[in-house]
Amino acid sequence: ETGVTQTPRHLVMGMTNKKSLKCEQHLGHNAMYWYKQSAKKPLELMFVYNFKEQTENNSVPSRFSPECPNSSHLFLHLHTLQPEDSALYLCASSQNQGEGNQPQHFGDGTRLSIL
Amino acid sequence: GQNIDQPTEMTATEGAIVQINCTYQTSGFNGLFWYQQHAGEAPTFLSYNVLDGLEEKGRFSSFLSRSKGYSYLLLKELQMKDSASYLCAVRDTGGFKTIFGAGTRLFVKA
Numbered sequence: 614e615t616g617v618t619q620t621p622r623h624l625v626m627g628m629t630n631k632k633s634l635k636c637e638q639h640l641g642h643n644a645m646y647w648y649k650q651s652a653k654k655p656l657e658l659m660f661v662y663n664f665k666e667q668t669e670n671n672s673v674p675s676r677f678s679p680e681c682p683n684s685s686h687l688f689l690h691l692h693t694l695q696p697e698d699s700a701l702y703l704c705a706s707s708q709n710q711g712e713g714n715q716p717q718h719f720g721d722g723t724r725l726s727i728l
Numbered sequence: 729g730q731n732i733d734q735p736t737e738m739t740a741t742e743g744a745i746v747q748i749n750c751t752y753q754t755s756g757f758n759g760l761f762w763y764q765q766h767a768g769e770a771p772t773f774l775s776y777n778v779l780d781g782l783e784e785k786g787r788f789s790s791f792l793s794r795s796k797g798y799s800y801l802l803l804k805e806l807q808m809k810d811s812a813s814y815l816c817a818v819r820d821t822g823g824f825k826t827i828f829g830a831g832t833r834l835f836v837k838a
Contacts, residue, residue, distance in 0.1 A: 655732065656815070719770035
């Protein structure tokens with residue numbers, strides 16, 4: 614399924630670098646999500662946007678900064694990250710936030726490694 | 729607190745049946761999802777339950793008991809391609825967040 618596309622697939626960066634992750638969905642959905650997936654841990658919700666408005670910030674450190682310019686695009690800006698931020702970052706979309714039976718559609722993720 | 733428990737790993741034989749259990753404690757409930765995730769790939773939607781009972785979809789079935797906070801995913805006629813992680817997720821009514829379990833890694837052997 615190519616409904617949700619994430620770039621880059623892999624990213625290695627130093628702790629002082631600034632980089633951005635990009636997500637694009639072609640499904641006509643109104644809600645978009647960022648998750649962090651670490652080995653053997655549950656998916657951790659980071660941010661939710663519904664109709665371009667941020668509706669959830671799950672106590673995420675300010676070194677992660679999301680941006681949603683329109684309902685199809687979502688960015689995660691990274692600055693001064695820590696080694697423990699190394700993980701798979703997944704983007705997802707759904708028709709609307711909170712509609713009971715609507716599943717989330719995920720991208721393949723960006724594998725982030727912090728040196 | 730919010731908690732979803734599922735076994736870390738399971739192994740089963742090709743052609744057999746396997747049941748992956750999930751128990752949950754959440755402040756609210758607005759449906760339970762199962763997702764499949766192959767290594768290095770996106771999670772993909774398998775099933776949704778909001779009422780008690782069994783939902784069947786081909787080789788996969790999902791069961792829900794809301795009073796027990798319990799669900800299972802049943803995979804029949806296992807194939808090698810079913811080797812993957814299976815994620816149980818509950819949609820909470822408060823804020824409409826979806827809470828995920830850590831996933832069960834299923835290994836299917838010949």
